[in-house]
Amino acid sequence: MMKWTVWMLAVSLLAGCGAGARNETSPSPQNNPGVTAQQADPQKKEINDRDSVAARLCALATGIAGVKDARCVVIGNTAVIGIDVDERLDRGRVGTIKYSVAEALRNDPYGVDAFVTADMDLSARIREMRADIDRGRPVAGFAEEMSDIIGRIIPQLPRDLAPGNTGGAGQS
Template sequence: MGKWLVSAMILCLLATGCGTVARNETSPSPQNDDRVRAQQTEPRKKEIKNSKQVSSHLETLATHIPGVKGAHCVVFGNTAVVGIDVDGTLDRSRVGTIKYAVAEAFRKDPYGVNALVTADMDLAERLREIQSDIRRGQPIAGFANEMADIIGRIVPQLPGDTLPKDPNMQTEPKLDKRM
């Protein structure tokens, strides 16, 4: 019993000794801070002020990568999405390598450092359509229509959500008795 009591007391002393003491000090000022500071070596993302110029710039960067046949860039806000066109006969690993090379080129560019790169044919085509809508002066309507199309492809269609065309039609199909 005595061993348990001594052990419990030592444990209590250790637990209370590890607590933090409330200090009435202010945090050190940056001038007196002697910690090591590192400069950012990666390019910082620049604020996009001219989306047409940035779009054209990123498309040019992407098309200079071997294997990229074309590129379409859409800039909204301070984010760029670039769809690249590659040969449809390439295998998935080669397409991934090309996409990685484009992303690597963008990483070294202040406008492309946080750009999104896709090699999906459907998304690249939709980006091209959004880009043409923007050039026609319909950026919001074009973007909304394409986003509706993209979301329509993502959302699954459940058989239970379908309604028969004819209200008099039975809800369960008749099964062929020969089966």
């Protein structure tokens, strides 16, 4: 039951990452006949073969100087890419490498909406998800890793603890 709840939470979080409704209004073209509206962003390209897209995006990422390794997980029509860089690099250099990867992906129809992370823990979790997918356990592997990620994000609130359950903390 807990895994199902975590799975549903993860799916709703991913679904909520899109652009939300905006209350802003734009000027009416009727009031300004010289203005015409154009679609600025191309539609997201449909991903039919997730494994080949993941391999393609990993190849693009590892082609960037400073990227030691990359792994990619495609979820629905969105890709998440974890990159490994030298752990001795300072934060600014890591940010520059991550930006360079994002620039390379921006020119790819599948990579334009990808998420790129250089965080070591998230990259390791993406590696585990990729390994689970390769072993034929895409749903179970994703649910387990998302459960671990969400468990690290959600704080433990004292009021959520059951009365009388100390969990071993503070005992001598």
